[in-house]
Amino acid sequence: MNHEFIEALRLLEKERGIEMETLIEAIEGALVAAYRREFEIRSKDRDKSREREGTAGQESESKHVDSDGITAHIDRRTGEMRVYQPMTVVEEVQDPNSELSLEQAHALSPDLELGDQLVREVDPSHFGRLAAQTAKSVINQKLSQAEKMRIHEEFSGRVGGLASGIVQRRDRNEVLVDIGRAQAVLPYNQQSRLDNYTFRKHMRFYILKVDQREHRPVIMISRSHPGLVRRLFEQEVPEIGAGIVEIVSIAREAGSRTKMAVTSHDKNIDAVGACVGQRGMRVQSVITELNGEKIDVIEWDPDIAEFISSALSPARVMRVVLDEEDQSARVIVADHQLSLAIGKEGQNARLAAKLTEWKIDIKSETQYRELLEASWISDFDEAVAADEAEREEAMGDDYFDEYDDELNGVSQSMTSPASSPGIIESVIEALDENDPDEVDVENNLQG
Structure with a gap:
């Protein structure tokens, strides 16, 4: 019994994440391909021998086709390998590898007649070097295909989630990241200017999508997507995971500032306080992961005027005039609060507009x-x-x-x-x- 072979398959299953049955099926296919290769080599050797004997006119066509009936089987418990080839009873044998004479057939069973078929068992250990190379090539190809399917299926279901990874190297403007059983790509437009992608640095990433590149699945990740902030807070704040506190909307300019609106479904729990945490520990953990990016957590309000006023914090709003039809708002602040409300290069007003999904026009008194x-x-x-x-x-x-x-x-x-x-x-x-x-x-x- 080949216990070492079975143990090697189990180890490969654990390392590659490919089911053992898939591995065995790949090896069975490789055995069939190897035997066909061996069969082809023997046929060529036989043809050369006939040429030397002057019987080249009796050459037969090669039977190396996918429908030749050759099969392979590996015992799932013992690891024993068997290759089976159908043999046809003929009057005159042209190919001893796939044919046998009527006399040979009667020696096995007197009931056999011309045209009947029986199955011969072949020992794979007798295969030559070229057949072994063929088997190795087929196994690698099957494993590669299985791994591609496994990566695509696994990470397609994780799109929109978090993945922890280790930075491997920079390739032009992209960053290659090892996220476990696969390698991911961080494009330039998904990077944060505050991040330093040094070799072997541990970071958390947002999974954008599973793409195809050169016929291989490529996992596209992000460090600038607003979803990264959402997922980080879901990990840090148990109330969000329990559904008590809800993140209503997020507006982010990666590497600079993020505004997040939250609400509580329990009147006894303060949504902002739950996200900030005692002494700001929870929000500080997220800020640390984002390398110092500023985060404003505000209370969501069903009254859009109040919500807009909160979204423009830290500026104090005097009055909000709404235009429901145009979904725009004119916000009035004190003269000394105008620059604070607009923010540096208009960032505060821009983030507030994204957060509330309203057009905001800020005026001083x-x-x-x-x-x-x-x-x-x-x-x-x-x-x-x-x-x-x-x-x-x-x-x-x-x-x-x-x-x-x-x-x-x-x-x-x-x-x-x-x-x-x-x-x-x-x-x-x-x-x-x-x-x-x-x-x-x-x-x-x-x-």
């Missing part, structure tokens, strides 16, 4: 008042023009000419709304207390 005044001036001019048009239509051209001088005098006395500060202040106060769309400018003018 002074800018907002100027905007209101400009809007009031426009409304005032429209109201005066409309009043003149109504009078002209109602009284006729004669009446309009009669009072033209009077109206010109009135307009000269009110050349600018700024000349009536009391009216402006009353309109602004009304706008601050109510929705700007609901303020009646014409009534304020008449008042």
